[in-house]
Amino acid sequence: MAEEGPRPAHPSQAQGGARDGAVPSGVSILPVHGLPEFAPDDDLAAAIAGAAPWLADGDVVVVTSKAVSKVEGRLLHVPPGADREAVRLQAVEDEAVRVVARRGPLAIVQTRQGWVVAAAGIDASNVRQDVLVLLPEDADASARRLRDRLRELLGVGVAVVVSDTFGRTWREGLTDVAVGSAGIAALTDHRGAVDAWGNRLETTRVAVVDELASAADLVKGKLAGVPVAVVRGLPPAPAGEDDPGTRPLVRLPADDLFPYGARDLVRAREPGAELVPRAGELSAAASAFRVASAALPEFPVVLRHGGEGDGVIDVHLTDTPNLTTALNLGALLGAAIVQLHAEGWATRWEPVGTPGGSSLVGRLWLGTLPAVL
Secondary structure, X not given: OOOOOOOOOXXXXXXXXXXXXXXXXXXXXXXXXXOXXXXXXXXXXXXXHHHOOOOOOOOEEEEEHHHHHHHOOOEEEOOOOOOHHHHHHHHHHHHEEEEEEEEOOEEEEEEOOOOEEEHHHXXXXXXXXXXXXXXXXXXXXXXXXXXXXXXXXXXXXXXXXXXXXXXXXXXXXXXXXXXXXXXXXXXXXXXXXXOOOOOEOOOOEEEHHHHHHHHHHHHHOOOOOOOEEEEEOOOOOOOOOOOOOOHHHOOOXXXXXXXXXXXXXXXXXXXXXXXXXXXXXXXXXXXXXHHHHOOOOOOOEEEEOOOOOOOEEEEEEOOOOOHHHHHHHHHHXXXXXXXXXXXXXXXXXXXXXXXXXXXXXEEEEEEEOOOXX
């Protein structure tokens, strides 16, 4: 029912804000309608140029990875009569370089591209029943090619983001993130800047391309058949000549506080044949055994060492070794080694050759693995 009579002033107007009803300028998100169902070897850029001839300099074109994968032939065909789910699960294993966690058929893995994602990003939706869609082989390269081709076709300088749907740790719901980009800096680094209260920012880096991917999905959706959107009005953030794409988004192991998933707990105990000395092994071993002994508070061990930096800790028992103490030692040592690996240490356990002759039961070597060139 329509209201009659004048409306009261908006608070911003009452306080001296805009009174002419003008819409504030800002960022807009525009869907690109009229795109076809893509197939291998289709000209994705030409299709976008035909459907969005209004593209302008500074726009950010966000394309779902599924469209990129289809035109690049990153499709896995399910043989007639084969179990599609079984084929999908095998494809997850094939695309993974590391299984981070697993529960039943669900696997969180790290892909060759560096992404940690459920099911290696393999998609079985919005595609024929006899096909599965893999992530692009190199979505950054895909974004660069698409950007160059749009410049060739329309004469405009746009940035390109290739998006995919990821889950999020400790939060329900899915969002789109960037798996490829070109022409725009993936991260905006605010470290060293000072806020309005005089606080210096120490860690703030904003994943701009992820925010763009998520924003674009508001108009693309999952079921609307709109694989491309354009973000307009964003302040320029050029990537520079040496454009690294989305590589800066991949967290390096040295900065990863969560390097081990549930599947890694057993593998974390694999011994290192050759270890490079690393400072701080004494305090690290003591801390690890304190953590482990919380589970076995009635089982004491004695740690002895020669000198800082030699990488070896002698482990002694206070009682005569027997079956019970051997089992308790194994449980305690296993927990300590997992803790050490979680802290970034590599280890090697060497039991004594003839237990029972002394209180010494073995030596724990600590260090780092040699760098692989």
